Amino acid sequence: MSKIVSLKSDRLKVEVCLTPALLPLHKLENSVVVVIDIFRATSSICYGIENGAEAIIPVSHVEECAAYHGTGHLLAAERDGEVVEGFDFGNSPFAYTPEKVAGKTIVLTTTNGTHAIQLSRSAKRIVIGSFLNLSSLSQWLKDEHENIILVCAGWKNNFNLEDTIFAGAVVHQLKDEKYILDDAAIAAEDLYLLAKNDLAGFLSKSSHSERLKKLGIEEDIAFCLKIDETSAIPVLDGDKLVKL
Amino acid sequence: MSKIVSLKSDRLKVEVCLTPALLPLHKLENSVVVVIDIFRATSSICYGIENGAEAIIPVSHVEECAAYHGTGHLLAAERDGEVVEGFDFGNSPFAYTPEKVAGKTIVLTTTNGTHAIQLSRSAKRIVIGSFLNLSSLSQWLKDEHENIILVCAGWKNNFNLEDTIFAGAVVHQLKDEKYILDDAAIAAEDLYLLAKNDLAGFLSKSSHSERLKKLGIEEDIAFCLKIDETSAIPVLDGDKLVKL
Numbered sequence: 001m002s003k004i005v006s007l008k009s010d011r012l013k014v015e016v017c018l019t020p021a022l023l024p025l026h027k028l029e030n031s032v033v034v035v036i037d038i039f040r041a042t043s044s045i046c047y048g049i050e051n052g053a054e055a056i057i058p059v060s061h062v063e064e065c066a067a068y069h070g071t072g073h074l075l076a077a078e079r080d081g082e083v084v085e086g087f088d089f090g091n092s093p094f095a096y097t098p099e100k101v102a103g104k105t106i107v108l109t110t111t112n113g114t115h116a117i118q119l120s121r122s123a124k125r126i127v128i129g130s131f132l133n134l135s136s137l138s139q140w141l142k143d144e145h146e147n148i149i150l151v152c153a154g155w156k157n158n159f160n161l162e163d164t165i166f167a168g169a170v171v172h173q174l175k176d177e178k179y180i181l182d183d184a185a186i187a188a189e190d191l192y193l194l195a196k197n198d199l200a201g202f203l204s205k206s207s208h209s210e211r212l213k214k215l216g217i218e219e220d221i222a223f224c225l226k227i228d229e230t231s232a233i234p235v236l237d238g239d240k241l242v243k244l
Numbered sequence: 245m246s247k248i249v250s251l252k253s254d255r256l257k258v259e260v261c262l263t264p265a266l267l268p269l270h271k272l273e274n275s276v277v278v279v280i281d282i283f284r285a286t287s288s289i290c291y292g293i294e295n296g297a298e299a300i301i302p303v304s305h306v307e308e309c310a311a312y313h314g315t316g317h318l319l320a321a322e323r324d325g326e327v328v329e330g331f332d333f334g335n336s337p338f339a340y341t342p343e344k345v346a347g348k349t350i351v352l353t354t355t356n357g358t359h360a361i362q363l364s365r366s367a368k369r370i371v372i373g374s375f376l377n378l379s380s381l382s383q384w385l386k387d388e389h390e391n392i393i394l395v396c397a398g399w400k401n402n403f404n405l406e407d408t409i410f411a412g413a414v415v416h417q418l419k420d421e422k423y424i425l426d427d428a429a430i431a432a433e434d435l436y437l438l439a440k441n442d443l444a445g446f447l448s449k450s451s452h453s454e455r456l457k458k459l460g461i462e463e464d465i466a467f468c469l470k471i472d473e474t475s476a477i478p479v480l481d482g483d484k485l486v487k488l
Contacts, residue, residue, distance in 0.1 A: 018403055021266055025402055158269055159262055159428045183450050184403045187435055194434055206427050 013147045014174055016167045016184035019154040020116045032146045033123035034137065034170065036130070037153035038162040040217075041078070041113025043130040043224040044093045045241060050132070050230035052102035055240040058114040059107060068107045074100075076108040081215050092220050105240075116153040117236065123149070128234035128241060131166060131199075131224065136231040138173035140244070148174070150185070161191070161206045165199070168192025199225045257391045258418055260411045260428035263398040264360045276390045277367035278381065278414065280374070281397035282406040284461075285322070285357025287374040287468040288337045289485060294376070294474035296346035299484040302358035309353040318345065320352040325459050336464050349484075356397040361480065364395055372478040372485060375410060375443075375468065380475040382417035384488070392418070394429070405435070405450045409443070412436025443469045 017026055036042055045056055057073070059065050062084055065077045077083065078090035089095035091110050108114060120126050124146065129137050141148055150170055152163035168188035171181065175189070195202035200222065223229075233244040261270055280286055289300055301317070303309050306328055309321045321327065322334035333339035335354050352358060364370050368390065373381050385392055394414055396407035412432030415425065419433070439446035444466065467473075477488040 018262060019266065021269070022263065022401070022403075025265070025400075156269075157266070158426070159266070159431070161427045161431060164431065182402070183405045183452070186449055187403070187405060187408065187431070190438055191431055191434060194438070205430055208427070 011180050012145065012178055013182070014171055014179045014185050015147075015149045015182045016164070016171070016188045017149055017151045018159050018164060018184050019152060019157050020112075020119050021157040023119050023151065026149050027147075028120060028123040028149065030147050031123055031149045032125045032127065032141065032144060033120045034127050034129040034141070034148065034150045035113065035116050035120060035153065036150060036163045036166050037110070037113030037116065038130060038166050038224055040091045040093060040220055040224055041108070041110040041153065042128045043132055044091050044096050045108070045113070045128045045234050046130045046132045046230050046232065047093045048096035048101045048106060049128075049234040049241065049243050050232040051096060051098040053096070053104055053106055055105045055242050056234065057105065057107045057240050058117045058236075059109045060115055060118045062109055065107050065109045072105075074104050074106045076106055078110045080111060081217070092217065093223050094220065112153040112155060116151055117241075120151055121236075126236040127244065129166065129170065131169070131227050132230045133228070133233060134166075134169055135173065135228045137233055138170055140233055141170070141174060145178075148179075150188075155208070160208070162203055164188050165192045165195050165202070169196070255424050256389065256422055257426070258415055258423045258429050259391075259393045259426045260408070260415070260432045261393055261395045262403050262408060262428050263396060263401050264356075264363050265401040267363050267395065270393050271391075272364060272367040272393065274391050275367055275393045276369045276371065276385065276388060277364045278371055278373040278385070278392065278394045278411075279357065279360050279364060279397065280394060280407045280410050281354065281357030281360065282374060282410050282468055284335045284337060284464055284468055285352070285354040285397065286372045287376055288335045288340050289352070289357075289372045289478050290374045290376045290474050290476065291337045292340035292345045292350060293372075293478040293485065293487050294476040295340060295342040297340070297348055297350055299349045299486050300478065301349065301351045301484050302361045302480075303351060303353045304359055304362045306353055309351050312351045316349075318348050318350045320350055322354045324355060325461070336461065337467050338464065356399060360395055360397040361485075365480075367393070370480040371488065373410065373414060375413070375471050376474045377472070377477060378410075378413055379417070379472045381477055382414055384477055385414070386418060389422075392423075394432075399452070404452070406447055408432050409436050409439045409446070413440070
């Protein structure tokens with residue numbers, strides 16, 4: 001790109017941050033941030049809050065999570081796709097059913113999602129997105145009239161397709177004259193439009209597809225691609241994610 | 245993404261590094277790197293080498309470029325899209341015609357492209373790509389049988405559409421069973437396939453389109469989107485880009 005001339009405008013911005021490594025390029029303090037980790041952290045957070053969890057406390061490190069032992073909270077720790085030994089559960093959405101989480105507080109650490117939440121803490125507000133709450137989240141964002149940054153948690157700071165495609169789904173729902181899109185938002189929407197009629201088929205092209213199958217989490221994956229299964233919007237309130 | 249299980253394979257990789265900020269995630273030393281800055285640095289480098297420039301020396305800072313005053317080299321410095329005062333020229337391809345550059349050495353610093361070259365120096369080999377040399381570059385890459393990293397220079401570490409789409413064009417030409425693509429390569433190819441029948445039209449959606457028009461460089465932009473106008477492949481040899 002040859003030059004960006006500063007463009008004065010009162011229009012709001014929708015930006016997509018393709019990996020947490022690019023967060024320093026965005027002005028978080030002027031924006032509502034949506035954290036996205038489709039497989040599986042933010043899908044499970046949406047499902048847990050929908051199902052009556054009182055709060056989910058995202059922490060970056062397994063040790064921080066372990067420090068809550070004996071508090072009565074449920075402790076959830078996932079690293080590299082597996083439940084960490086000694087913890088109640090990891091980030092499979094099926095661990096966040098009403099029977100398991102209603103009225104409970106869950107302390108959660110995951111490889112990518114909770115890390116992205118911590119890195120976004122200077123934002124005006126942080127909410128959690130997944131295909132499960134796509135429409136209610138998008139409607140709420142429209143009503144807010146704020147700059148929006150869609151933060152893809154990716155995989156260990158790498159770009160991934162599923163988080164980007166979800167970001168594109170939000171861009172598509174938001175799209176109107178009110179917003180200026182950055183190039184990443186334009187690309188994300190285009191990729192979503194290619195994928196939308198067969199999300200699972202599109203993502204089966206991804207470099208991780210074969211590896212995910214080996215993990216035996218195909219049911220989790222299928223669940224995380226269900227659209228509008230929930231309507232709750234988890235929002236960060238102090239150190240806790242609660243229902244908006 | 246939930247987990248990447250290490251997958252042993254003898255197949256070669258094609259990765260797309262969407263911005264220089266993500267270079268630390270890639271193993272450059274095992275790979276051939278293609279540096280991409282479509283508007284306009286790498287297009288101009290391809291054109292200059294094609295047109296008989298003896299060498300182009302990429303430097304990161306304007307001061308380094310200025311230090312070559314009096315050596316007989318042509319000095320080219322661009323910042324934020326404009327020629328820096330006191331320099332022979334910037335990064336418009338029309339400054340790299342045979343009449344101007346044949347037999348000459350050019351010292352070049354640009355906002356994004358030369359920076360990306362410097363950051364890629366640990367690679368096995370660094371070559372320069374643009375739409376101008378797309379097919380000859382892709383054929384050479386195929387013949388090399390190496391891991392390939394396509395490095396998009398972007399804009400000040402931000403993702404941009406034009407560099408990504410060119411990366412996708414290379415992925416498309418390379419695509420065969422020999423290579424494993426990362427998610428960024430898959431996305432780049434999909435975006436290229438959307439764009440390929442009307443590159444200029446597709447890029448006119450980009451967030452920078454209006455601003456580029458204000459710079460009055462539409463002719464440069466149109467030229468940089470010409471496919472296979474040249475066949476020379478610039479390669480870094482020590483501190484100089486020369487014809488392969």
